[in-house]
Amino acid sequence: MTAGPSEAGGPPPGCPAHEGRYPLYQLADEAPAVYERLRARGPVVPVDLSPDVPASLITGYDEALAVLRDPTTFRKDPRGWQQTVPEDCPVLPLMMYRPNCRLADGAAHSRLRLAVTDSLDRVDVFALRGYVEKSADVLIGRFAGRGAGDLVADYARVLPLLVFNEMFGCPPDIGDRLVLGMSGIFDTVNAKQSNEIMRDAVLELVRLKRREPAQDVTSWLAEHPVELTDEELMHQILTLLGAGTEPLQNLIVNGLRLLLSDERFAGDLSGGNLQVEDALDEILWTDPPLANFAITYPGEDVEFRGVTLPKDQPVVISLAAANTDPALASEHREGNRAHLSWSAGPHTCPAQGQARLIASAAIEKVLDALPDMELAVPVYMLKWRPGPFHRALQSLPVNFPPVTAASGDAAPVRTAATTAPQEGLAAVLARRPAHRPEPGSRMGHVRRATRNWLRRL
Template sequence: MQSPSDFSAPPPGCPAHGNGGNASVPLYGPEFAADPDGFYEYLRTFGPAAPVELSPGVHASLVTDYAAALHVLQNPETFVRDARRWRALNAGEIPLDSAIVPMMLYRPNSLYSDGAAHMRHRQVVTETFARIDTHRLSRHVDRVADYLISEFNGRGRVDLVADYAQLVPLLVFNELFGCPAELGDQLVFSISCLMDGVEADKAITLLTETLMELIALKRAQPGDDVTSWLMQHPGRLTDEELISEIMTLIGGGAEPTQNLIGNALRLLLSDEKYAGDQYGASLLVEDAINDVLWNNPPIANWAGHYPVHDVELSGTKLNAGDPVLISFAAANSDPSLSTSRQTLSKRAHLAWGAGPHACPAKDPALLISILTIEKLLNKLPDIELSVPVESLTWRPGPLHRALTSLPARFTPVRREGSAAARFSADTRSAPANPAGEQQGHARKGTFWSGFLSWWKG
C-alpha cells in the first residue's frame, strides 16, 4: 500500500479521479475511513483549505493547515458557528435527508451560538462543570468499569468497543446528569442508536422526549447533579435551551470519549512502545492518550464555521455563508510541525479545539478515559488483541476516527455467585424503542438499570 507521502493525486478510490482532481473530495466512504492520512496529504495540495463533500450533496471547505486552523478557531468575529448563515441550506440546495445535516443545524446551545448568546451559554456550562467533584467522578468511573468488566470477564473474550469503551462514558454521564433507571436506559439506547446510525430520526425523537421527562423530574425533585445545576444557574436557560445543551453535552461528550478510550486501547494492546518490549512498563496510559490526541484524534473533522463575508485564508478564498470545518487530525499532522511536533506541549494539539469554543469537558473526558483504561488493564493484565491489528476497521464517516470493533481475549475469571451473573445482560429485555432493533442495541438499552441493580445488590 502507498504511504500518504506518495499521493500527488487523489488517493485510490477517491471519486475526484474522475473529475480532473477539481471536484470536492468525499469523506464519507470506506476509502476515507481506511486511509484518512492519504486523503489529508492530497487535500493539502489545494492549500490551507480544500473542497470536500461531507455526505452526498453537502459541500464544505476543510482546513488542514495548523496555523490556518488556529486562525479560524480564534477569530469568532469573522468565522461564526451559527448555521443559520449556511447559504446553501437557506437556498434549498442541501438534501434535508442527509445523514450529516442534523449534526450541523443550528441549536440554541453553546456549540452553535456566537457573541453574547455564546458567552451566556458557555458561562452556564463551564460553571456547572466546575461543580463536578473529581473524587466522586473517579469513584463512579471505577464502579461502572467494574460492572462492565464483570459482565464479560467470565467469557475470556470481549469487543472492547461495543462492550466497554462505548458504554463507560454513557453510564458515567447518566450518573452525572442524575438519570433514574428507566430514563437512563432510554438515554443509553437512543444515543447508542445515534452513534451507530440506526433510525437516527426516531432516536432523536426518543432522546428529546427522554430529556423533557428528565427536566420535568428535576424541576419537581432537584438533586446534586448536572441537570439540576444547569436548571438552577442564574443564566436561566429555557427548556428548549436545556434540552439542546444536555443533548450536546451527553452525546457530544460520549462519542469522543468512547473513541479516545478505544483508540488508546488499540495502541496499548498493539504498539511495541506500550505492549511489546521491556520498556513498555515505563510508558503510562497518559502517554498513549496523548499519542492518540496528536495522531488519531477521536473527532477528526468538526467545528463548523461560516464566514460572515468573503475572506481569504492564507491565499484560499472562502465565500460568505459556506461551511468551513477544521480538520483537527490534518492540522495535528501538518508537515510544517514536523521538526518540533514530538516535543510540543500536550496542550498544543488541536484535538480539543481552541479559542472560545474549545471543549468545556476536556478534564472530565480525560479523567474518565484514563481511569477506564487503567481499570481494564489492572483487572485483566493478560488481555491482548484476538485479531491482527492490521485487520481492524474504522467506522465510515467524515467527522470521527472510531474503530468498528476491538476484539480481545484474556484468561477467563471465575464469577459464580457474582451479582453480575444474577443480572446477566442476556436475560434482560429492552425498553420500548424506535427501531425494532437488533439484540446489541437491546442490551445497550438496559445497561443503566442493570448497573443500578448490580450496585444496589
C-alpha cells in the same frame, strides 16, 4: 480553488480528491492516507459532508488556529447554511441550529457557556473517578470469565453512558433512548429519527429535574442564575451528552488500541515506556475521536489563504489532519497538549478535564483487571466506521486468560441495554474514596507493575 498536486505526489486519476470535492462521508480505514493527500492540495480543501453538501476542510494547523481564534469572521450559528439543505440531509441533525453554547456567538455564547462551566465545576472529581471504577468493574465482570471480548460493544460503548447518566441524574429508560439516538446521529443513519429520539428523551429528563431536582448536572443547570429556559436547558444537555458519549467512547477505544498494538507498549502493559496519560496525548494528536468538526460559517465571502470561503458554507476543521501537519512533526508527543482535539479559542471544550479523567480511569481499570490481554486480530485488520466526523472503530476484539470474578462483584441489570452499580454518584459523594495515585503517575505505574507481578507469581 487552486490546482491539485502533480500526479507523482497526488491521488490517482479518477479519485474524487483529485477532480473535485472529496466525499468525506466515505472516510474510514484509509483516513491517514487521505489526510496526507488532501494536505498536499493545500491548507483548505473542498469536500462533501454528505452527497451534494459542500464544505471547506481546513487541513493545516496554523490555518485551523486562525479560524478557531476568529469568532467574528467565522461564526458558529448555522442557520444561514441550514436554509440551503433539505430536511432529510443526513448531517443536518448534527449540524442544525440549537440554542446551545456550541452554536452561539458573542454575548449569547458567554451566557450559555457560563451555566455549563459552573455546573461542570461542581462535579466532584474523586466521586467521578470512583463511579467510573465501579461501573468498569461491573462491565469487565460480565465478559472477564469468557477469555474474550469486544472492548467496543462490551465496554467502551456502555461505560461513558453509565457515567454520564449518573452525572446528569438520568433514569435508565431515558438513558437507553439517548444511546440509540446519539449513535444514529453520529453515523448519519436514520438521522432525522435519531434526532427526534434524542430530543424527546432529554426533554423528559429536563421536566423530571424541574419537578425533582437533585445533586446532578441537570439540576445545577436548571438552578443556575442565568435562568435557562427548558429549550436552552435541553440543548445544553444534548451538547454535553453528545460530546461525552460517542467521542469519549472513541477516545477510550483508540487509547486501548494503541496500548495493545504499539511496540512501545510491547510485553507487560504496565512496563511500557509511556503511561496511560501519555498514550491519551498520543491518541489526541494522531487519532482524535472527533476527526473533523469545530464547524464554523463565514458571515461574508472570505478570502483565506488564497481561497474564497463562501458566505454561510461550512468551514470544517480537520482536527486529525491539522494535528498531524508535517510542520508539527515530532516523535515525542507525551506531555505535549497543544493539539486541537479539544478545539481552541472561545469554544474550547468545557468538559475536557472530566473526559480525560473518565478515559484514563476506564483504560487503567481494564488493563489492571486483564493484564495479559491481547488483540484477537492483527491491528491492520481492525475496521473503522465510515463517517465524515468521527474516528471510531467498529470493534476491538481481544483475548486473555479467563478471570473468575469474586462473588458479589457483579451488579443487577438496570435496563435491557446497560448495567451499573446500585450505588449512585450521590452516595459516593457522601463517602469519598481513599486517595489514589493520579492516572499515569509514577506511583500508579509501580502499583500496576507490582500487582501484575504478584498475579504471575
